[in-house]
Amino acid sequence: MSTQSTYPGDAVFAMCCCLRLPQLFSTCVAFSLVADMGFRRGAIGNWSMSFWCICFAMTLIITIVDLYRADSLFPFFWCNISVTYACYAALICLSASIIYSITYVQFVPYGPYRDRAIAATAFSCIASVLYVIEVAGMGACYELKETFFYVHTTQALLKVLETFVAGVIFAFLSNTSLYLHQPVLEWCVAVYSICFILAAVVLLLDLAEWKYMPPVPFSIFRLVLSLLSVLLYISALVLWPLYQFSEELGGQPQRSSDEDCMDELTYNMCAWDQRLAVAVLTAVNLLVYVADLGYWARQVSVGTKDQPRDSQEDLRLLPSLPTTS
Template sequence: MSTRSTSPYGGAVLDTCCCLRLPQLFSTCVAFSLVADMGFQRGAIGNWSMSFWCVCFAITFIITIVEYCRHPSSFPFFWYNISVTYTCYAALICLSASIIYSITYVQFVPYGPYRDRAIAATAFSCIASVLYVIEVAIIWDCYKLKEIFFYVHTTRSLLKVLETFVAGVIFAFLSNTSLYLHQPALEWCVAVYSICFIPAAVVLLLDLAEWKYMLPRPFSIFQLVLSLLSVLFYISALVLWPLYQFIEELGGQPQRSSDEDCMDELTYNMCAWDQRLAVAVLTAVNLLIYVADLGYWAHQVSVGTEDQPRDSQEVSSLNSDIL
């Protein structure tokens, strides 16, 4: 039976995803409620984590309401791309919030009710990330079994999701402008993160709307060049950022103990030295992702094929069938 006449979501799969979203809503709601109840003692990291849990709760709630009120066959084709992409981001966001909140805040809180609330919030955040991963896995298997092409199944798009997500976390740490405004080399690093983020986000949006298939064949070559430039830029950032942040001769602080902000047992904020280290580690992580992206596009250009439907009209046929 042809899959073009049916919705990408099977009825059972849609029901399963909707059932998963109820505990997702509960977990994220409890997580940000517990942290919000800590008042001023939640600190900057608590505010950062709480805002992410609030965003996940709000968007999950909106998607749930929309899918409950409309029949699956009435959704535009790109809706499924958007919902799956959001679920991937939500899993990454909840996981990163759980890790960062626990290692930069929870372990320093004295034993008592505030520590219990922080531990409970971290636990519910972990539960939410697992639930989002399960939803992605269920949808992934559904699409694979039905042999339906979705951009999120492709290596290139998963890499773009990772690139933009890691860059977003870097930007969160760079909200502390004192980390880089004093040094032109560090300002260049911040420019690198922005320059590489924008085209990755644009390509991801093109894939979301499936405009990529409307673009000319040189798009693959353009992506190869873009990936190469991004790798070179990130290499420069990976060299300059640690040099000017941790080498004393260049104005950096080689040891954590040299940062006065890190001397307090509990500052309710992530100290500047930790932020510098986090950006350095995330820069290395994103460089590896961009290298993988470069390898992917080099392979596509050399082989002369792309990760796309078997015939060039399959996407448009799917769109017209679902609409």
């Protein structure tokens, strides 16, 4: 099997011209518009601008590597890395668009700053759509019947969601006043960190072709990690709302009790909204971990693991052994 058939460089080059350049333009315009707002952009604007800058920088790096064909040195690893990044970029731009519009844009008075904020949100939405198209289009560029794509599997998508939701939680937890006053809340932050590290390590190992590990031990290992993560997230889902919203435990049950939330326009999310966002995201990530646990429980019960498609094809292409009469 030739390298050209499994890694169609011409198709990737065409994708760079058709998708990567609009992605660079959209993310560049988005963070430029927000940066031009000065101090009025607030913490949410800084948060959104930083993620648009990251997407722009990473897309530029990947584009340069593709244009110089340096990816041909490690085609399997690179194609999975690039499409994994596209998944994250799509989620990042989409979440930035939603959070920025809900928590900031709608409260900005009519005028040039509101127009810039709306335009930045629009370009962020366009960028997320372009990244989604790239993820879908990579399947057509690389012949999936002969090249294994880890990112196109259920386990990979679950890991991407787990790490992404944890990353958004960490963004809200940048306000250390939410948890430093309670050891129980610090435990919740430790849960988010431990589960994120475990999911990220597993994702990196899978991208590095550790998928060829023996099926049964690997499935049991992943099942144990998923079960541990589910138990940890259950504790966080119980403790975080309890100590954040229970008045008896020092929490604030109502939004009106937070003085920062009383302002008609704040350039920062008030603490109560941040607490609520972390609680909701904890529940969302717990559901993702439960789905991951169910997936690996099924793999262990069946006793098999998803085989790489290229390995299956190689077995089919092996010449038949001569038979003896």
